[in-house]
Amino acid sequence: MLKKKMIAVVAASAAFMLSASGCATGAGAEGAQDGEKKLSFQLTEPTSLVPHEDPGSQVAMASCANLMEVNVESQELEPLAAKSVTSDDATTWKIALQDGWTFQDGAPVTSDSFAKAWAKTATGSNAWQGNGNFASFAGYKELNPTDGSKPTTDELSGVKVIDENNFEVTLTAPNADFPKLLSTSSLCPLPEQAFSDPDAYEKNPVSNGPYQFVSWDHNQEVVLEKWDGFKGDDGFSGGADKLVGQIYTAVDAAYTDMTAQNLDMIRNVPATMVSKAKGQLGEESLYEVKTGSKQYTLQIPEYVKGLEDPDLRRAISMSIDRESIAASLLQGYATGSDSLVPPSLDSYKEGSCESCTFDASGAKDMLKKAGGFDGTLVIEHNSASDQQLVQAISKQIQDNLGIKVALKPMLGTELESRRNNQKLEGAVFGLWGWSYKSSDQYLSQYETGGDGNATTGYSNKDVDKLLKSARGEQDEATAAQQYAQAETLIMKDMPSIPLFIPTDFGLQSKCAVMNDAQGDLQFYRAGYGC
Known part of the structure; x- marks a missing residue:
């Protein structure tokens, strides 16, 4: 019988970041003229830039490094911020963190960074979208009273911090998919400032991923820049120096901008738009996601x-x-x-x-x-x-x-x-x-x-x-x-x-080289092709 590879997963060593060079056309042209590799992507107005509040956000994915993640080069689930994730029974999991990882402001990423973030997300009264991902954790019920009362604790009893780089998670029942769950944005770490001044943090979030937040012009754009301190290897990031999420209320407007060379990437392209794109942008503009998800x-x-x-x-x-x-x-x-x-x-x-x-x-x-x-x-x-x-x-x-x-x-x-x-x-x-x-x-x-x-x-x-x-x-x-x-x-x-x-398509300009990870097309993973 085929067994799941879930008992022990151990990280490979970090490598160099993706890089590319050359001239540019399209939406990346303006930045490339002064040496900056810029890519723009379609975005809807975010509800939040904090991963735990809006786990499906492309901005959140770009700014957070999960404990586990699918490597686009190997297409395998691998440790990222974690050094190892191990279990003997799929119920109690031991997690060891990579040494020396920090947030983008230089603060260390520790076991507490995860434990406190998870407890806050798992607390139902906070109404964060990532809450449901903690339903299998011991202590979740205590943070989500069904009678409308306030929780009597602010911690997840199933998360035990051992030291700065090691902690343990106990689930209410065995879950062989737990390492996969650790690849989701709602299980990202949060720095101390997210708890000490949450209002300020919402406006200027800091995380530990390959791209860091620069600005958010509501209903216009969100700007991210490559973070040089990211220690993940090539398969966990992309090749742009700057990512600009241009905000649209409809995909048709985004497509119009792409035909005018004012946008580099669109995901979830409607089938009704595919043939039109072939004729107007060329076959090379289409990226077909390999796994139907x-x-x-x-x-x-x-x-x-x-x-x-x-x-x-x-x-x-x-x-x-x-x-x-x-x-x-x-x-x-x-x-x-x-x-x-x-x-x-x-x-x-x-x-x-x-x-x-x-x-x-x-x-x-x-x-x-x-x-x-x-x-x-x-x-x-x-x-x-x-x-x-x-x-x-x-x-x-x-x-x-x-x-x-x-x-x-x-x-x-x-x-x-x-x-x-x-x-x-x-x-x-x-x-x-x-x-x-x-x-x-x-x-x-x-x-x-x-x-x-x-x-x-x-x-x-x-x-x-x-x-x-x-x-x-x-x-x-x-x-x-x-x-x-x-x-x-x-x-x-x-x-x-x-x-x-x-059939899941993305659209890409000449400067964008899209990648997908087991059915998920993520803008921040795109290579820079100009």
Whole structure:
């Protein structure tokens, strides 16, 4: 049997940073004329620049060095800020830090830098987005009282500091994916000033990663510069001296700037834009991510009245002609999804979603079985992307089921808040991707209290039991079987309708050389190619 490489991971020695030279065109040209290698990238207005508050932020990823990280050269998960991460039982983990690492202001990175950052993130009353990543830590419940009372402690009991460079983490149950979890931004360290003067720190954050914060002109741009003190090797950073995140509310505006040579990089490029980019920017402008890690879904909150019946959800799913939309609107750069996980994961079982096959007549029969639907199906979505796609889906539901559908577009920050605070009024359309490669990253959304579970609020004790068992299983084949069994149970209730697996493209200028790490395209990893 294949075993997970999770018992002991030890760091390789640090090497030199990426470098490049030459002339420049496009968005990097102005900086390159005076010797500066500058790359610009598409960005939405951040909710915060602190990784724990906005873990998915490209700015946060660039400024933080995790304990573990995927090396883009080896495509393997390796220690970064950690020297080693070891465990005998996948429940208690010993972490040793690299010697001599500092924050960008020169303060040392110590065990306390992690322990205090994790405790603050895990405290529910702080309402930081990274909170859910600590649900498996011993002491998490004490920091997140369910009765609305204030925590009686400000520490995670499962995190024990031994000395400046060594600490120990105890989980509530075995988790063979724990080293992967350590590669996420919400588990970054924080310097002392983040606790002594948090308001000032929010405006001028300091971390330990390859790029350091320079400025944030709200709704305009965020500027980062290469930090010479970063000790990670080539596979953990990029080749630009300066990164400029140019803020857009829609991808179309970003694309216009790229055609005018005023932008270097765009990620999550809509399929509708790919053919246009080929003609206007050339084939070399497209970067195809090697591992499919993303999925479009229509998630249905359990708390929205009128949408509770699984047969109604199946009817909605059956009314959508995925293959037609994939071939026409998405121009072949997507496939219809038939599972809650993408095919790149070991637990994927073809056809696990039986009602994901288009059947207009069967959809109407299923709607009758559900007792019909007299209201209006509201679909909430991010106004900054995929407008045509969500419109096509809603039209098919409306035409093939004969029910009313109303779209509710909004900014991503508002949608995120509505999801996390269970304020949704209908189904929510969105694109989901993993923070690290694991079926748990998708299915934990449907675990009681799991990461992302706030969107649907779905709960099933049998599902919880299977996910807990799979998470702690060290044999990969057995874990995949258990994740598949959990998905089968989830699909009976259908809290989420799988839609599409997109071919994931980025757009790059002549000066940007994009890289991806196991399905995740990160701007700060780009090489400088001019």
